[in-house]
Amino acid sequence: xxxxxxxxxxxxxxxxxxxxxxxxxxxxxxxxxxxxxxxxxxxxxxxxxxxxxxxxxxxxxxxxxxxxxxxxxxxxxxxxxxxxxxxxxxxxxxxxxxxxxxxxxxxxxxxxxxxxxxxxxxxxxxxxxxxxxxxxxxxxxxxxxxxxxxxxxxxxxxxxxxxxxxxxxxxxxxxxxxxxxxxxxxxxxxxxxxxxxxxxxxxxxxxxxxxxxxxxxxxxxxxxxxxxxxxxxxxxxx
Numbered sequence: 001x002x003x004x005x006x007x008x009x010x011x012x013x014x015x016x017x018x019x020x021x022x023x024x025x026x027x028x029x030x031x032x033x034x035x036x037x038x039x040x041x042x043x044x045x046x047x048x049x050x051x052x053x054x055x056x057x058x059x060x061x062x063x064x065x066x067x068x069x070x071x072x073x074x075x076x077x078x079x080x081x082x083x084x085x086x087x088x089x090x091x092x093x094x095x096x097x098x099x100x101x102x103x104x105x106x107x108x109x110x111x112x113x114x115x116x117x118x119x120x121x122x123x124x125x126x127x128x129x130x131x132x133x134x135x136x137x138x139x140x141x142x143x144x145x146x147x148x149x150x151x152x153x154x155x156x157x158x159x160x161x162x163x164x165x166x167x168x169x170x171x172x173x174x175x176x177x178x179x180x181x182x183x184x185x186x187x188x189x190x191x192x193x194x195x196x197x198x199x200x201x202x203x204x205x206x207x208x209x210x211x212x213x214x215x216x217x218x219x220x221x222x223x224x225x226x227x228x229x230x231x232x233x234x235x236x237x238x
Contacts, residue, residue: 004112004194006047006098013045014091014098022091026084029057030077033065043087046094053090057083108132108201113190120182122151126193132207146213147193147229151185152222188224189216196229205232 006014025038035058044051060083064076111129129144169177193216200210214231218224 003191004110004198006094006101009045010047010094011098013042014095017041017043017046017091017095019088019092019095023088026057026088029061030064030080030084033061033080035061043091046091050087050090050094053083053087057087060084104202106136107134108207110194110198110201113194116183116186116190120179120186122182124149124151124186124189126186126190128193128197130197130201130207130210132201134206141207143207143210144212145193145197145210145231147189147196147216147231148213149185149189149216149224149228151182152218185224189229192216192224192226192229196231200232203232 022038022041025036025041029035029038038054043054057080060076060080064073064080067073067076109131114127126147126149127144128147129142131140131142133140197210201207209232211231214229216224216228217230218228
């Protein structure tokens with residue numbers, strides 16, 4: 001599952017499952033204390049969130065199956081019902097997400113995240129590509145926006161609070177730490193950039209209004225925040 005879009009495989013799996021049937025099979029599984037026919041549904045292909053809930057439910061059934069005392073079985077039965085309910089809710093949420101994506105895709109599509117560039121530096125760029133049209137009968141227009149971000153050095157207060165190491169870190173270790181920090185910053189930056197474009201279209205804005213590039217705005221602490229990639233004034237006009 002991508003941050004922006006469900007994969008084709010996930011959509012196929014979600015579309016193949018009937019919510020009412022899922023609810024009935026969850027109840028049957030609790031009664032029989034085994035997944036049973038629930039295993040035949042492509043739940044593991046519906047994305048990691050649903051797959052995780054299914055694993056929790058399976059473990060809850062196993063715990064209920066092996067419980068001996070009346071008190072223990074009462075506890076495990078409650079947990080089986082809870083995890084089963086969590087599973088059906090997770091599926092309902094992912095199905096709703098698919099329906100929202102399908103409706104939105106009639107007018108716009110934002111392409112998913114890319115791999116980080118080789119050799120990250122303090123000067124970062126993320127290109128977000130998209131296509132859009134004003135009405136379903138119109139031709140598609142493709143476009144992209146380049147977000148720019150210069151990472152500013154800042155103190156690591158957590159590290160300063162730790163006891164000083166007996167040995168000074170090697171140059172290699174320092175370089176590895178720096179690379180790791182830059183990668184975390186780039187991933188955060190990329191997510192913000194993609195979500196900004198997606199939210200722009202979801203707000204009913206016109207694709208013609210997206211600029212070719214945008215320098216992100218950092219917060220007072222010189223860090224990225226939820227509005228740093230906001231090129232369209234959401235925090236002011238909406």
